[in-house]
Structure formats: structure tokens, C-alpha cells
Amino acid sequence: MLPEPSRFPAADVPADGHTRGEAAFEVFEFVRGQLKHYGLDLEERDVQGNGVALMKKVLKAGKMSKEWFAKVSLREMGETFPVERVKMYFLDEMGNPDQSKTMDGLAVPLPPFSRYRVGRLCEAVEKVPGLHHERDGDTLLVGWDITAMTKVWRADQAKRKTELEKQKREEKEQRYQMALLHTGYAKTVARPKSDKATPVGSYFVECEVIEEEGPDDSRVYEAAFDFGIVEGAMVLSSDRGSLKSHLTRLDKHCRYEDADELGEDEEEEDEEDEEDEEEELVEEGARPGKRKAASAAKPRDRPWKKAKATKATKATSATSARKLFLACRGCETGEGQIHSTPSNWTMSFDAKFASFSGTFDFAHIGEDVPIKGRKVSDEVPRSQRFNSWNDYSESAYESARMGRWNSPYVLHKRCTRTCTAQVRMYIYIPRYTTVPLCIPPPFPPMYKSKLG
Known part of the structure; x- marks a missing residue:
């Protein structure tokens, strides 16, 4: 100001x-x-x-x-500086009405839910002799004569109608193309065996609320989604315990990355713990070497033998495997605000893993929101880079928050496109599933020996 x-x-x-x-x-x-x-x-x-x-x-x-007023948009001028806007478009340098300026009139967007601001704008127009105004919905038409105002009004209405029809056609065409992809995929899918069917693939997702505003074991999957107004990452599993364990490992890795001197500190703590354990053994009358021998004598871990399952057991197992529990993190694409607290989802697949339905919770969208998806491919784009679970962690939230306040750099992209139902979700197997921490190397020095 x-x-x-x-x-x-x-x-x-x-x-x-x-x-x-x-x-x-x-x-x-x-x-x-x-x-x-x-x-x-x-x-x-x-x-x-x-x-x-x-x-x-x-x-x-x-x-x-x-110079400053020239850079302000028509909407901002109508909301905050109505008098200056009227002077700029309809008065001369001396402050007198100039009908040679803005002869075609203006269609000024009105501020929503504010009678006071609308009244200020109308009052500023009425003070100019010979200047007329007429309201049409959320737009105020301003001009020197009725003919010009009608011309502006019709052009504005035709433009909005054309844009709306174009958007509806594009949405309808995209829905049709997605339906064709799903139909084509469904035709190529034979009834899979229970040991081969997985939810890995690309899905076309539908969610009415957003439009208006599985494996045969407890295997863990990761996913990335972009719903237009929100985007993020999720972790999926048919077993709640496996899901919780995987999230714990991911959070640990996030803390390792954030701490610069974590390796040295942890190594010192481990050495102190080992010394304490040895002292306890000595006090009990045992030598420290015996603990190592007992540990070495422990039999090597071997895979469990699969028990023979009955038909009822197989049916129950297949049904539970098609229901996945999810934890989700994400951010709003408009403001870039990260929601690091995980929200809970559930997802149930059909027998062929060709479609799913479920409910989800997300901040600023709602709770128990119904959602459904249809698979369009068994492949996940290799060239596309997906944000990971830790990209939406508490440390990422703090970095984004400090970036918004202390610098013009914003960590997460901002989305300006219109949100429609044509959104995507990709489910894929974590790249480092066999690694205990489920993270790529390099690791802090003390953890290299634990990877085997």
C-alpha cells in the first residue's frame, strides 16, 4: 500500500x-x-x-x-479499488467523464459473498454522469449506453457458454477414452491364478466429491496419486501389521537423512549399550564371550513351510488379500500445503484386480469419501518420477513452510488447471523391498553391516 x-x-x-x-x-x-x-x-x-x-x-x-494500478487485475480493482478503476476507464485526467474511453464497456467480476464491496463499486459507477451499469449474476456490466452494454453482456455470456460446453465435451471424451482402455484391458485379462494376481498397475479414478470441489500375502506396495486438488503418496498392504512396520522403517530413514551427524551419534550409543550389556553379564557371573557364542549357535532363519490350505481357507485368504489398508500423505496443489499426518484409506479389488472401490479421508475434502478406480494397464510409467512417502514428511512440511515465508521458492508445484474426475493413481512395488529399511544406499556407516 x-x-x-x-x-x-x-x-x-x-x-x-x-x-x-x-x-x-x-x-x-x-x-x-x-x-x-x-x-x-x-x-x-x-x-x-x-x-x-x-x-x-x-x-x-x-x-x-x-504504474501500480496498471498491474492490478480487473477483479482486484473491482473488489478493493472501485473508485480508481472507474477513474482509469471512464474519466479523463481532470476527473471528468470521457465517453471516448472504454466505448465497448466492461464486464467486471463481482466479489463473491460481499454486498458491501458490490455496493461500493455500484456507487462509484453511479457518481459518473452518463455511465450505466447492470448486474448479471456474478458480473457487473458497465458502459456508456445500453447498446454497448448489451453487446458486452452477450459476448460474455457466449464466451462462458462456449467454455463450459468445451469443458464438458473434453470430460466426456476423456471418460470415453478411459472406458475404452478399461474395456480393452478387461478383455485381455484371463482369470488369474491366486499366486499371480496383484494390484500393480495404472488406474483411472472417479470421485464425485473431488469433482464437486492385491496380493495373496501381506506384501507391501507403494502408490502415487494426483487428484487435481491434492496429490501425494500412499503405502498399501493387506496386513495392518506389515503396513505399520513399513511406515516405521520409512520414517526412520527420513530421520536418518535429516540428521547430519546421526551415524556417529548412534554408533557411540550402540557402543555404550554393548558395554552396559557386557557389564551386566559379568555381574551375573557369565563371560562376555558366551553371549556371542550363544548368538552364533542360533539356527539360521529358514522359510516357513506352507501348510496345506482347505478350500474355505483359500477363499478367505483370497478375499482378505483383495482388501488393502492404506496410509496416505499429500499436499494441496493450490497452496502447496503439506499434510504430513497420515490419513487412512481402505480399498477392495475384484477377483482380477481390474477395478477397486473404497473410502478415504483427507484434510479439506472430507471423511469416508467414496472412491472407485478402473485399471487401464498392468504397466507403470517408467519415465515418470513419483513423489515418495518422505516427500510429504514433517521435515518436508517445515521446509515448504519456511520456503513460503522466507524465499520465493516453493517446494511443491502449484496446480492451476481445472479439477475434473480424470485423475490417475499408480501402484507399484517398492524398489528396495528386500532391504530391511526399504531405502536405497548409501546408508550411515553403522547400518551397512546390517544389510547382509
Whole structure:
């Protein structure tokens, strides 16, 4: 906002011209530089004294704000500066009505849910002789005569109608193409065996709320989604315990990355723990070496033998395997705000893993929101980079928050496209499932020996 003329600091702008010559000269140079910067080329004789009186005069007349007002959008001007907007488009330099300006009229977007601001804009228009206005929904038509106003109104209506019809056609065509992909995929899928069917693939997702605003074991999957207004990552499993364990490992890895000296600190703590354990063994009358021997004598882990399952057991196992429990993190694509607290989902697949349905919770969308998806491919795009679970962690939230306040750099992209139902979700197997921490190397030195 521009400073008020009466709010100049006394130390910077002397009150009169009878101050010491050095201060008066500095103020004069400042005033002349400001007037020149805003395009007011005045001669020396126009500036009397130190120029403060002239600067106050041009500020009150709004002559030093034209450059700034020219960059403000029509909506912002209509909401916050209605008088200045009317002057810019319908008055001359002397403040008199000028019918040679804006002859076709204007379609000014009205501020939603604010009668006061709409009233201010209408009042500013009514003060100009010969200027008319007419409201149409959320738009105020302003012009010099009825003919011009009607022309603007019809053009505005036709434009909005064309854009709406185009958007509906695009959505319908995209739905049709997605349906064809799903139909084609469903035809190629033979009834799979229980040991081969998995939910890995690409899905076309439908969710009415967003439009308006499995494996045969407890295997863990990861997924990435983009629902237009929100995007994020999720972890899936048919077993709640496996899901919780995997999330714990991911969170541990996130803490390892955030701590610069974690390896040294943890190594010192482990050494201290081992020393404490040895002291306890000595006190009990056992030698430290016996603990290692007992540990070495422990039989090597071997895979469990599969028990023969009955038909009822197989049916129950297949049904539970097609229901996945999910944990989800994400961010709003509009503001880029990260929601690091995991939200819970459930997802149930059909026998062929060709479609799913379920419910999900997400901040600012709702709880127990119904959702369904149809698979269009068994493949996941290899060239596409998916955000991981830790991209939406608490540390990522803090980095994004500090970035918004302390620098112009924002970590997460902002989405300006219209949100439709044509959104995607990709489910894939984690790349490092066999690694205990489910993370790629390099690791801190103390953990290298634990990977085998």
C-alpha cells in the first residue's frame, strides 16, 4: 500500500523549508527522484521549497499510483479499488467523464459473498454522469449506453457458454477414452491364478466429491496419486501389521537423512549399550564371550513351510488379500500445503484386480469419501518420477513452510488447471523391498553391516 501523505516521518521529511540547507537539499533530491520515477516530469520552478507540499498534492491526486494500478487485475480493482478503476476507464485526467474511453464497456467480476464491496463499486459507477451499469449474476456490466452494454453482456455470456460446453465435451471424451482402455484391458485379462494376481498397475479414478470441489500375502506396495486438488503418496498392504512396520522403517530413514551427524551419534550409543550389556553379564557371573557364542549357535532363519490350505481357507485368504489398508500423505496443489499426518484409506479389488472401490479421508475434502478406480494397464510409467512417502514428511512440511515465508521458492508445484474426475493413481512395488529399511544406499556407516 502507498503511504498516506500525512504519515511521512518527521526525521526524513522536514515540516517546512526553514531547516538546515543540507537536510533540505537531501529532501529535495528525494522528492524530485520520486516524481521522476513515477513519470511526473516537472520543471524546477514547479517545485517550491523542499517539494514536500507538491509530493503530498500528487499523492492525493493518485498520480503516483498509476504504474501500480496498471498491474492490478480487473477483479482486484473491482473488489478493493472501485473508485480508481472507474477513474482509469471512464474519466479523463481532470476527473471528468470521457465517453471516448472504454466505448465497448466492461464486464467486471463481482466479489463473491460481499454486498458491501458490490455496493461500493455500484456507487462509484453511479457518481459518473452518463455511465450505466447492470448486474448479471456474478458480473457487473458497465458502459456508456445500453447498446454497448448489451453487446458486452452477450459476448460474455457466449464466451462462458462456449467454455463450459468445451469443458464438458473434453470430460466426456476423456471418460470415453478411459472406458475404452478399461474395456480393452478387461478383455485381455484371463482369470488369474491366486499366486499371480496383484494390484500393480495404472488406474483411472472417479470421485464425485473431488469433482464437486492385491496380493495373496501381506506384501507391501507403494502408490502415487494426483487428484487435481491434492496429490501425494500412499503405502498399501493387506496386513495392518506389515503396513505399520513399513511406515516405521520409512520414517526412520527420513530421520536418518535429516540428521547430519546421526551415524556417529548412534554408533557411540550402540557402543555404550554393548558395554552396559557386557557389564551386566559379568555381574551375573557369565563371560562376555558366551553371549556371542550363544548368538552364533542360533539356527539360521529358514522359510516357513506352507501348510496345506482347505478350500474355505483359500477363499478367505483370497478375499482378505483383495482388501488393502492404506496410509496416505499429500499436499494441496493450490497452496502447496503439506499434510504430513497420515490419513487412512481402505480399498477392495475384484477377483482380477481390474477395478477397486473404497473410502478415504483427507484434510479439506472430507471423511469416508467414496472412491472407485478402473485399471487401464498392468504397466507403470517408467519415465515418470513419483513423489515418495518422505516427500510429504514433517521435515518436508517445515521446509515448504519456511520456503513460503522466507524465499520465493516453493517446494511443491502449484496446480492451476481445472479439477475434473480424470485423475490417475499408480501402484507399484517398492524398489528396495528386500532391504530391511526399504531405502536405497548409501546408508550411515553403522547400518551397512546390517544389510547382509
